[in-house]
Amino acid sequence: MEYRPLGTTGMKVSLICLGTMTWGRQNTEAEGHAQMDYATGRGVNFFDTAEMYAVPPTAETYGKTEEIIGSWFAARRNRDKIILATKVAGPGLPWIRGGKNAIDKKNILAAVEGSLKRLRTDYIDLYQLHWANRDDYHFSAYWGYMPVEDERDEILDNFLEVLETLGDLVRSGKIRAAGLSNETAWGTMEYLRLAAAHGLPRMASIQNEYSLMCRRFEPDLAEIALRETIGLLAWSPLATGMLSGKYRNGLRPPGTRWALESRPIHRDSPQARAAVDAYHEVARAHDLDPCQMALAFVNRQPFVTATIIGATSMEQLKSNIDSVNLTLNKKIMADIDAVRRRFPLPY
Numbered sequence: 001m002e003y004r005p006l007g008t009t010g011m012k013v014s015l016i017c018l019g020t021m022t023w024g025r026q027n028t029e030a031e032g033h034a035q036m037d038y039a040t041g042r043g044v045n046f047f048d049t050a051e052m053y054a055v056p057p058t059a060e061t062y063g064k065t066e067e068i069i070g071s072w073f074a075a076r077r078n079r080d081k082i083i084l085a086t087k088v089a090g091p092g093l094p095w096i097r098g099g100k101n102a103i104d105k106k107n108i109l110a111a112v113e114g115s116l117k118r119l120r121t122d123y124i125d126l127y128q129l130h131w132a133n134r135d136d137y138h139f140s141a142y143w144g145y146m147p148v149e150d151e152r153d154e155i156l157d158n159f160l161e162v163l164e165t166l167g168d169l170v171r172s173g174k175i176r177a178a179g180l181s182n183e184t185a186w187g188t189m190e191y192l193r194l195a196a197a198h199g200l201p202r203m204a205s206i207q208n209e210y211s212l213m214c215r216r217f218e219p220d221l222a223e224i225a226l227r228e229t230i231g232l233l234a235w236s237p238l239a240t241g242m243l244s245g246k247y248r249n250g251l252r253p254p255g256t257r258w259a260l261e262s263r264p265i266h267r268d269s270p271q272a273r274a275a276v277d278a279y280h281e282v283a284r285a286h287d288l289d290p291c292q293m294a295l296a297f298v299n300r301q302p303f304v305t306a307t308i309i310g311a312t313s314m315e316q317l318k319s320n321i322d323s324v325n326l327t328l329n330k331k332i333m334a335d336i337d338a339v340r341r342r343f344p345l346p347y
Contacts, residue, residue, distance in 0.1 A: 001043030001324060004305050006083070007204030008229050009177045011125065013046040013083050015299055016321050017233060019310035020047060024054035024064025026255060026312045032068040033075070035317055040081065042321050048207070048233065048308050049119075050087035050130055051111050052096065056261045059095035063118050070120035085126035085233075086115050087181055087207075091133055102133050104158060105165040112174055127166065127175040128207055131182040133158060138182040138209065140266035142216070142345075147186075159190055163200040170201055179233070181207035185220045192228055203230055205305055210234035212243060212279055212294050212336065213272060213346055222303040231305030237298040238309075242267060242276050244291050255312070267347045275343035282335045288326070291316075295323035297336060 003012040018039045023032035036047070053065035066086065073079045088111040091102045101107050116122060131138065134155055137145035166178045178201045180188060188206060195202045206225065210217045210232060217225075217232055225231050238244055240257055247268070252259040258268075283290040298307045311317035328336075 003045075004231070005229075006126065006177065006305060007179075007231065008202060009126075009204045011083055011177070013306050014044045015304075015306055015324055016042075016044050017046040017048050017085075017306040017308045018044050019235070019308040020049045020065050020069060021053040021055040022065075022257075022310055022312050023068045025056070025058075025061045025260070026054070026257070029068045029071060032065075033072050034314065035311065036069070036072050037076075038314065038317060039321065040078075044321065045081065046083045046085070046306055048085045048235075050089070050128075051115050051118075052087075052089045052093060052130065056257065056263070057093060062093075062095055063114065066115055066118035070118050074120050079121055083125045084119070084121070085128060085179070085207075086119070086124055087128040087130035088112070090129070090131040103129050103162055104133075105161050108162065108165050108169075112169060116174065123173055124175045126177050126179050126204060127169065128179040128181045128205075129162065129183070132184075132187060136182065136184055136187075137216075140264070156190060156194070159187075160194055160198065160200075163191065163195055163198065167200045177201065177204045179203055179205040179207060180230075181233075181235075183208065185224055188221065188224055188230065189228075192230070205231055205233050207233040207235055207308070209236050210298060210301075210304070211237045211239045212297055212340070213239040213267070213275060215340070215344075217303070222301075225303035232301070232303050233306050233308055234298050234301075234304055235308045237295055237307050238291055239267060239272075239276075242272065243279060243294040245276065245280055248273070248276060248280075269347045271343055272346040275339065275346040278339040278342065279336070282332065282339060285335065286332050288332070289319065291319060292323045292326050293328070293332070295320060296326040296328050299323060300328060 002015040006013050049065050054061040089096050169175045191203050280290050283293045309320040
């Protein structure tokens with residue numbers, strides 16, 4: 001296993017980060033424990049979760065994933081061996097704190113206490129802001145996004161409050177470092193600027209979507225990640241499983257995320273389906289597993305700190321971790337680039 005620096009924190013995290021959001025809905029507690037046992041045996045020391053998990057999110061599954069991780073810590077007594085990341089939810093989910101949740105001091109303090117209790121720990125290594133209070137271009141909002149000009153001062157006042165709150169949590173020992181998630185280039189740079197100006201915690205990472213199918217992190221955020229030492233934690237490197245091929249030809253296998261999802265699936269476009277077919281042709285031509293090829297592509301990027309994998313079966317988990325052993329040569333990369341030029345923004 002390869003280990004990379006987590007920003008400027010001094011922590012080193014495994015290139016493969018174990019994503020956990022299926023535990024508590026698609027996976028049982030026993031299956032989650034088995035995944036953690038196997039992953040740590042393979043050298044994975046980095047887990048990512050969130051207060052809102054399990055996913056697809058519901059009021060009934062809120063916090064379930066953190067509870068499963070907490071019961072594993074209690075049983076294995078190895079909390080000090082794991083770098084643990086979790087997140088505070090942004091606005092929009094009515095079952096979180098009575099629907100009054102936002103990224104602000106009150107909600108962060110309440111969310112941290114809830115996560116610590118469910119995780120059965122007294123500290124969180126990386127505490128992330130799951131999504132912004134303001135509108136942004138992530139998830140399905142890309143095509144119609146336009147920032148509102150007159151919100152700047154209000155946004156920056158909120159950023160400063162958030163950083164001050166995170167500073168208090170660092171000083172109290174409840175968190176070690178902070179990170180962003182689903183953030184923009186402007187938001188990232190403003191958080192870094194305010195932290196430097198006021199002596200507050202510096203964001204260590206950005207957890208945004210990144211895969212063969214979704215490369216919006218390039219080029220601007222990629223440059224920020226490299227030049228500002230705030231690397232990407234790449235979520236959905238298989239595009240919610242699309243790149244595995246399990247949803248090809250309109251399939252919705254029982255128990256899969258798309259089968260469980262009640263919201264519109266914005267990734268399911270004609271262009272995306274064609275792009276998946278094309279990437280599978282590249283994998284077939286080079287005798288590669290398409291999932292391992294997709295993960296190896298993310299792993300190799302210099303701006304990536306960790307690739308967050310998720311699996312609902314041990315077979316998937318083992319294969320995904322094995323992607324660290326795959327090196328993509330120049331011909332494979334050229335073929336991948338040719339597909340990207342045909343389908344630059346498939347969803």
